[in-house]
Amino acid sequence: MWVPALPPTLETMLAPTLQPVPLIPVLAALMALAYLAGAARLWAANRRWPLWRTVVFLAGCALIAVTMGAGIEGYGLRMFSVFMFQQLTLMMAAPPLLILGRPGTLLLRATPHKGPGKLVLRLAHAGLRSRLSRFAIHPGFMIPLFLIAFYGVYLSELADTLLPTWYGHTGLELLFLAAGILFTVPLISTDPLPIRQTHFGRLIDIFSEMPLHAFFGVILMMATTPIVGFFANPPEAWGLDPVSDQGVAGGLAWSYGELPSLLILLFIMVRWQRDESRQSQRADADAEINGTPELDAYNDYLARLRRREDTPPAPTDSRYP
Template structure:
């Protein structure tokens, strides 16, 4: 118990120390033009985004604490059922989040539209689903004490607000709305100039991504998760809106964002603002659409597996009924676990 308290205090001190750095780097997005396009500099110019890093590390510490508590308090077979690849998926999501916040990806996202699109693709297409594959809600329910579980976690998961945002049409609307609204030139330029707006933008993308992928691949139980056909339809909508925005940004004859057009006049390296915008649209098209398409293939695979399981199960039960001399029913009412 004493060791646990020491660890918690050390974690709190670490987070407090990082939080103290926030004022020193709060203006990191103000005039962060890189001095040259040298490849070595591009790989070594890192920037500390304090608010995002503090929240990311807090999320990681909470997950580690929950997993350690799960392993300490539950029997080995229960821990085994919480597959080890889930913490690995969550850790990968955390690592990618830190990479997108402090690496040259974040540094050059203010200077180049296509780098900013890489950042957005990471948040929406990789970080959000990887965090969900870590089954954080299931971990919280299993690791928490009965009092904490019944007082805080269960009411939160069953809250009307969360259920509202997890309603499939609302979750899709949040994702699509976040993508389109933050690409409105006025808001986009404002987010480039403001650390606070930039943080809100990325937080909105992460929230929208979490809500969306919860419906599609979330491993935590939810009665709101739609069936296979509905999930495929949702993904098709996501693909179409992604293609539409990419086509819009590609087809315009001039740079849509004044911030990048102005920065083009201040640097002597890199593509023009219009070419930069079209490269970014291509990144939105190809990797973004590929992730949605991959999710469609995964759902089709599990759908086929689901139907194959039902068919084998029904054949087995029918054979057992025939051997026992019982009447054979044409359809079995219960279903296998839904994926």
């Protein structure tokens, strides 16, 4: 793995410097090309596909490519703050952009129904119906996965074991991206899903997640010694204090991690209100056409009670007690 020699600056961090094996940037480029191919196929067939979804998905791919393919990746090998920025980007910032692009729907619409495309569609439908996909986006799995991505990795020996090697470092980054996608899909995705949560359930999920990285950020900012030994000895030429850099990482976990969560929360609330308005409008339209049987029956019941109250009692014969 390549580690920069110069001290970190904005220019050196954003410089296009690929690692010897740039796996994640290549995956991001392949995702972008595949998405563009699907969108172009629909446009060529005069079938609608929103341009804004294409732009949003490509922005997510570009964000991943820059975060993993520029000098940021090299500095993330020795700086906790940079690595935390990468983790939060992969888990919190990039997944919503990818998911808003509706790649699943594009796959189903753009894939040919003949030849190899038929096999792809069968695999896609099988994946939607599988128990594994239901389990992967269930809150009982994805929220503990979020806990592991922060507390399990850094407060144990796992980070010191994995980060020194290319396989471990890249594997952690892929884990962060997968965890972010699995967490975000049930919250904002409009693609076909094996299970779909209620709006209230989504609120519970996002409120359960928001304190996780915020509290972890507080732990990092309050620590007086390096928590992760791998980041305790940055290159001397960089002139960094590992404890101060760890505090910056905690500040990022507390602030940068909260912003995407807040935006997702607002997105859920707006969609909930919109869906409630649509249901109300459909109910009103249906009532105008078919009436409201339950309400009509209740009104008839009240009318019968009123008639009984207004009817005078029958006279009685005074000769009989």
